[in-house]
Amino acid sequence: MADLLGPSDIRSLAESLGAAPTKKWGQNFVVDSGTVRRIVRIAGVEAGDAVVEVGPGLGSLTLALLEAGAHVTAVEIDPLLAKALGDTVAERAPDEASRLTVIHEDAMRVTGLDAPPKALVANLPYNVSVPVILHFLETFPSLERVLVMVQAEVADRLAAGPGSRTYGIPSAKAAWYCDVRAAGDVKRNVFWPVPRVDSRLVLMERREIPETSASREEVFAVIDAAFAQRRKGLRGALSELAGSSSASEAALESVGIAPLTRGEQLDIHDFTRIAEALNATA
Structure with a gap:
């Protein structure tokens, strides 16, 4: 079992790095080990799976993915956190560290990975969640599943069907690629800092795109x-x-x-x- 991060671990690690959650990158770090294990379980991650994680932050979910046996490619835009993630994993999950690759890059600019990812699993920054999801679904046809934690309102929009008041552009575009459904709520107190909005899990399972002559x-x-x-x-x-x-x-x-x-x-x-x-x- 990996030594997952709890509330005091997160704060101590952030302090040691001189890091703090920023609005610029929409950072809210998960501080509850039960929540990250729940995410991994719902995502259906199995040993040997190639998983891409966007916005790993201090590594809470990363450690849980590695604990499940996944090969994780973590894409982090924050240079300080990208540099520190490998050291955190080496300290808290030394036997799993060889299965981690860290990419310091804007997720919207990622066009290639060392291994075709089978799943995207992430606690996504609220302000870029939909563009990131659509970018990865289009760029990586190998993705079979997406399990993301996003703002509840965004989750509702992604999972909405025709006729719903929340049905719109995200719903229709997501439906081009996947069957989408809400996969459970997440309490605010599992984050640091505590967000002012509710969060929800969304599970997206790839299916064949519609048969059409249009692009x-x-x-x-x-x-x-x-x-x-x-x-x-x-x-x-x-x-x-x-x-x-x-x-x-x-x-x-x-x-x-x-x-x-x-x-x-x-x-x-x-x-x-x-x-x-x-x-x-x-």
């Missing part, structure tokens, strides 16, 4: 336009993308979607059909 970029452009003005019907919302309101209306009618339908009523397959129709009328 991902074309489908996502339709999604972006459809939700740019939520109260507007698709005839108007897609007019700029289509070239005119009449062109968007023709494309919608060609796939059996009423022109005054709103984006929140459509699923990912509807968006792909609209993208195909717009290509056909271009």
Whole structure:
């Protein structure tokens, strides 16, 4: 068993490094060993799995992933924490240290890893969670699962289905890649500092992308336009993308979607059909 980090360990380690959680990088460190083990369990991490972790911070979740037998690539933007993580693991889990690779980089710029990751498991900074998830799903087709801890509101948006008041761009784009569901709440007191918002786990399981002649970029452009003005019907919302309101209306009618339908009523397959129709009328 790894020597996981508790509340006093986190504070002592931060003090020894001269580090403090910053708003700049959205840092809230997990201080509860039960929580990180729960994350690893829900993520289905098994011995030998190649796992990428974004924002490892002081190493709470990293140690739990290594304890489960994973090969972990930790991507950390904070230079101080990136430099210290290897030493923390070597001290607290020396037998597992050889299975850790630390990359000091902005997660949004990561385009290659030593081993194709099977899972993304992370306590993500709230302000960049959705872009990071979508970037990794697109960049690494090997990802089978994503288990992330994010702001509860973001989790609800990712897991929402058509017709829900929280359904929107994150929901539709995530559905391009995965089946998504909420996987449990996380109490505020497991973090340091304690955040002002609730957190929630989201489990995303990769499936085949929709069968379509349209590209991902074309489908996502339709999604972006459809939700740019939520109260507007698709005839108007897609007019700029289509070239005119009449062109968007023709494309919608060609796939059996009423022109005054709103984006929140459509699923990912509807968006792909609209993208195909717009290509056909271009």
